[in-house]
Amino acid sequence: MRVKILTVDDSKTVRIIVKKSFKSFDCDVVEAQNGVEGLAMAAKENPDIVLLDITMPVMDGVEMLTKLKSDPELKSIPVIMLTAEAGRENVMKIAKVGVRDYIVKPFKEDVLIDKVSRVIDLRPAGESAPAQKNIDDPMDILVVEDQPAIIEQIKSGFGHTPWEVHGVASTGEAIDFCQRKVPDCILISLSIPDDAAITLFRIIRSNAKTKYVPLFGLSVKTALEEQQRAQQAGFSTIITKPIDFGDLESKIGKAVNLDTSGKYFAMDDGFMTVKLPTACNPAVVNEVSTYLKTKTSEAVGAGISNVIFDTQAVESLNMEVVKLMLQSMKLCRDLSLKYALAGTTKIVSESKKFEESKDWNFCDSVDAAKGSF
Amino acid sequence: MQQTFPITDTELEALATHAVGSVYSTMLETDATLVSTMEVGGSDCEEGSALPIDTDQTLIAGTVGFIGRLSGVIYIFMDLPLALKITCRLLDLKTQEIEAEGHETVNDAIGELTNMIVGAFKNDLSNKGYECRMTIPSILRGSSFSIEPAEVGLRRVFKFDCDGSSFVIDILMKEETQF
Numbered sequence: 001m002r003v004k005i006l007t008v009d010d011s012k013t014v015r016i017i018v019k020k021s022f023k024s025f026d027c028d029v030v031e032a033q034n035g036v037e038g039l040a041m042a043a044k045e046n047p048d049i050v051l052l053d054i055t056m057p058v059m060d061g062v063e064m065l066t067k068l069k070s071d072p073e074l075k076s077i078p079v080i081m082l083t084a085e086a087g088r089e090n091v092m093k094i095a096k097v098g099v100r101d102y103i104v105k106p107f108k109e110d111v112l113i114d115k116v117s118r119v120i121d122l123r124p125a126g127e128s129a130p131a132q133k134n135i136d137d138p139m140d141i142l143v144v145e146d147q148p149a150i151i152e153q154i155k156s157g158f159g160h161t162p163w164e165v166h167g168v169a170s171t172g173e174a175i176d177f178c179q180r181k182v183p184d185c186i187l188i189s190l191s192i193p194d195d196a197a198i199t200l201f202r203i204i205r206s207n208a209k210t211k212y213v214p215l216f217g218l219s220v221k222t223a224l225e226e227q228q229r230a231q232q233a234g235f236s237t238i239i240t241k242p243i244d245f246g247d248l249e250s251k252i253g254k255a256v257n258l259d260t261s262g263k264y265f266a267m268d269d270g271f272m273t274v275k276l277p278t279a280c281n282p283a284v285v286n287e288v289s290t291y292l293k294t295k296t297s298e299a300v301g302a303g304i305s306n307v308i309f310d311t312q313a314v315e316s317l318n319m320e321v322v323k324l325m326l327q328s329m330k331l332c333r334d335l336s337l338k339y340a341l342a343g344t345t346k347i348v349s350e351s352k353k354f355e356e357s358k359d360w361n362f363c364d365s366v367d368a369a370k371g372s373f
Numbered sequence: 374m375q376q377t378f379p380i381t382d383t384e385l386e387a388l389a390t391h392a393v394g395s396v397y398s399t400m401l402e403t404d405a406t407l408v409s410t411m412e413v414g415g416s417d418c419e420e421g422s423a424l425p426i427d428t429d430q431t432l433i434a435g436t437v438g439f440i441g442r443l444s445g446v447i448y449i450f451m452d453l454p455l456a457l458k459i460t461c462r463l464l465d466l467k468t469q470e471i472e473a474e475g476h477e478t479v480n481d482a483i484g485e486l487t488n489m490i491v492g493a494f495k496n497d498l499s500n501k502g503y504e505c506r507m508t509i510p511s512i513l514r515g516s517s518f519s520i521e522p523a524e525v526g527l528r529r530v531f532k533f534d535c536d537g538s539s540f541v542i543d544i545l546m547k548e549e550t551q552f
Binding site (some may be wrong): 010011012013014016017020055056057083084085086104105106107108 | 395396399400463464465477478481482484485488489491492493495496499506507508509
């Protein structure tokens with residue numbers, strides 16, 4: 001999986017040094033010059049980690065960190081502060097807001113790589129990554145949980161997917177399972193006694209066969225202390241119970257670099273249909289946006305010249321969706337593709353509330369949209 | 374005033390040498406050696422005296438301030454050829470690549486170098502119990518600099534040598550009575 005690092009620093013020099021440091025790893029480094037740009041970039045790019053300076057103009061690092069940690073969509077992104085200002089007062093201030101680690105400038109490249117690799121899986125560039133799977137491919141999800149009811153709940157939650165959930169109750173059974181078959185993703189309950197989750201995490205990470213397998217912690221929402229301990233040990237993602245399966249599915253998809261484009265894009269009968277789901281949250285919009293260019297180019301390559309944007313399932317039209325649609329329409333115009341929209345009366349009426357979408361014409365079904373060309 | 378200043382000359386010299394040394398060795402993988410120390414306002418160096426840099430080239434100055442019980446400003450002066458050499462080393466880029474980008478890359482690199490040196494200096498001051506905050510770095514270019522502060526408790530100029538070139542650190546500090 002190609003990981004994404006966001007470096008937020010007003011100094012171009014530091015941004016160049018950070019980029020250079022990760023050149024030999026399979027990762028993308030995206031940049032921002034201050035806290036305001038950093039927040040916008042974090043929402044747009046959904047990075048795996050943020051390297052954040054403290055003293056910056058416009059919005060400093062402490063303010064950006066506070067805003068990031070209070071945003072439900074962004075708060076789980078781990079942050080490492082990279083600052084020239086150490087000192088007890090500063091460290092205490094940033095520790096309270098919740099940073100994973102901090103690096104004091106001047107810093108050695110090795111230290112930067114070491115600290116980042118404790119939080120995300122850095123894979124050397126060129127090292128063969130597993131073949132990309134798509135949403136119809138089977139996957140093995142290992143759940144290490146001593147509560148059988150939770151295992152059953154996860155099995156049922158993924159019932160609509162081709163994923164196979166394997167439940168084990170102890171770390172010993174988990175190790176045995178991994179020796180027989182390397183799972184695509186592992187979920188470990190953090191409440192197994194004697195910090196067994198942390199021990200298992202270390203064993204899995206130190207084994208060459210399993211070191212890149214995405215590992216999520218499972219914890220009750222209110223068990224903040226156990227979550228903090230797990231994060232300090234290196235868990236980059238914690239899933240809280242009760243489990244939001246839509247969110248978990250999306251996180252697993254991203255972690256295993258699953259091609260989820262099939263959920264939104266379909267091509268048949270000379271049409272490409274872009275079907276937006278019920279809950280169009282920023283993560284979904286970002287996911288669709290990621291595939292947009294590739295899938296549209298694929299459509300052109302396949303001789304398709306008509307595109308339908310199907311918003312019939314969308315619960316509510318928000319600005320993020322409007323922006324996505326504008327981006328999609330522009331892409332169609334650039335590639336000389338014709339497009340039509342399908343939406344419910346609710347979506348039509350909501351579209352009138354935005355200046356950007358007030359003149360859009362919707363058909364009441366995909367068939368009607370097909371007939372409109 | 375000078376006799377009651379909370380930081381002695383020996384301590385200040387140690388702070389400056391440690392800050393410069395740690396940044397040069399970590400970021401540039403080279404050493405900087407302290408060549409001389411001047412007490413500005415003393416018998417050997419009057420306010421407004423020329424900087425002890427042997428060059429006829431344009432100078433570049435990075436500056437960062439710090440505010441706390443001890444407040445002040447630190448200037449780092451060097452000539453452009455040394456600034457360019459440092460930028461190349463810091464960014465692992467060739468001279469031509471940096472020159473092609475104009476002034477901005479060198480200015481930013483020297484600004485960041487100053488930021489790190491003042492950061493290391495400030496962190497040592499914090500460890501001595503003098504917490505302070507830093508300002509954002511700024512850069513000046515010119516051929517002749519003369520700094521005459523309105524109010525200063527202690528001012529020392531340290532000349533360093535690095536790979537046959539010299540650069541100067543000018544430290545101006547005062548104790549804030551309001552803190």
